[in-house]
Amino acid sequence: xxxxxxxxxxxxxxxxxxxxxxxxxxxxxxxxxxxxxxxxxxxxxxxxxxxxxxxxxxxxxxxxxxxxxxxxxxxxxxxxxxxxxxxxxxxxxxxxxxxxxxxxxxxxxxxxxxxxxxxxxxxxxxxxxxxxxxxxxxxxxxxxxxxxxxxxxxxxxxxxxxxxxxxxxxxxxxxxxxxxxxxxxxxxxxxxxxxxxxxxxxxxxxxxxxxxx
Numbered sequence: 001x002x003x004x005x006x007x008x009x010x011x012x013x014x015x016x017x018x019x020x021x022x023x024x025x026x027x028x029x030x031x032x033x034x035x036x037x038x039x040x041x042x043x044x045x046x047x048x049x050x051x052x053x054x055x056x057x058x059x060x061x062x063x064x065x066x067x068x069x070x071x072x073x074x075x076x077x078x079x080x081x082x083x084x085x086x087x088x089x090x091x092x093x094x095x096x097x098x099x100x101x102x103x104x105x106x107x108x109x110x111x112x113x114x115x116x117x118x119x120x121x122x123x124x125x126x127x128x129x130x131x132x133x134x135x136x137x138x139x140x141x142x143x144x145x146x147x148x149x150x151x152x153x154x155x156x157x158x159x160x161x162x163x164x165x166x167x168x169x170x171x172x173x174x175x176x177x178x179x180x181x182x183x184x185x186x187x188x189x190x191x192x193x194x195x196x197x198x199x200x201x202x203x204x205x206x207x208x209x210x211x212x213x
Contacts, residue, residue, distance in 0.1 A: 043122040043155040044207065050125025054182030057204045067149070067208050068097040074147075074204070075101055080111035084143060086134045087116050113143030118177075119162040120155050120207070126181045127205065128162050130174035137176055146180075146200040151210040 048058045059074075061067040075083065082104040085091060091102060104110050115135040119128040127148050129140055140146050156162050159179070166173045183203050 043157060044152060046122035047120050047125055047155060051205060054125050056125065056182045059206045061206055061208045064208055065097055067206055068094060068099040071206060072099065082110045083112055083114065084110035084139065085114040086139065087114060090116055107138060107142050110143055112145035112147055113139040114147045114149065115139050117148050117150050119165060120150050121159060121162055122155055123158045124181055126179050129178045129180060131176040132174045140180060141199050143200055145202045147204045149206050151208050153210045
């Protein structure tokens with residue numbers, strides 16, 4: 001009974017707070033002006049530099065034929081025999097280039113997973129994924145190797161630009177947006193950096209040149 005009474009008091013306080021919201025203490029400091037500004041270098045170069053600094057592995061492809069060639073070489077070089085992907089539409093398009101490596105539905109037991117993405121953030125070298133992708137919430141997290149396929153028209157400068165793109169492309173922002181910046185890492189144990197602790201130990205980004213009209 002006491003716990004129910006405490007819960008009721010908390011909910012009542014929340015309701016009262018919502019009725020009388022606290023005003024912004026320094027309204028003059030709230031601005032739409034961005035903090036970071038694009039550099040003179042191209043977004044592709046900026047992303048590649050940041051992504052590789054964070055131990056990501058970046059591969060630039062002039063077109064999808066080169067993408068298939070490079071991706072096939074990578075899979076053969078590592079002898080990956082269990083490739084997972086739910087990107088059915090993209091994979092169907094790649095059959096034109098005789099590319100059909102996906103042969104497992106077991107995400108937990110796969111060698112690598114292939115996903116698409118929503119955007120690439122050049123300033124931080126970040127891959128943006130969301131629940132609106134066919135790969136959903138899991139493939140880029142549980143697979144030991146994450147292979148992301150992206151196109152140059154998905155490059156944006158900063159996080160704000162990515163969020164604005166989501167707003168433009170749909171009526172509402174997806175229920176989940178993930179910002180993946182390089183392989184997973186932690187330094188909690190004796191301040192020693194360990195890579196691949198709670199997610200992929202390696203992240204590849206294949207960036208395909210896609211000319212805008």
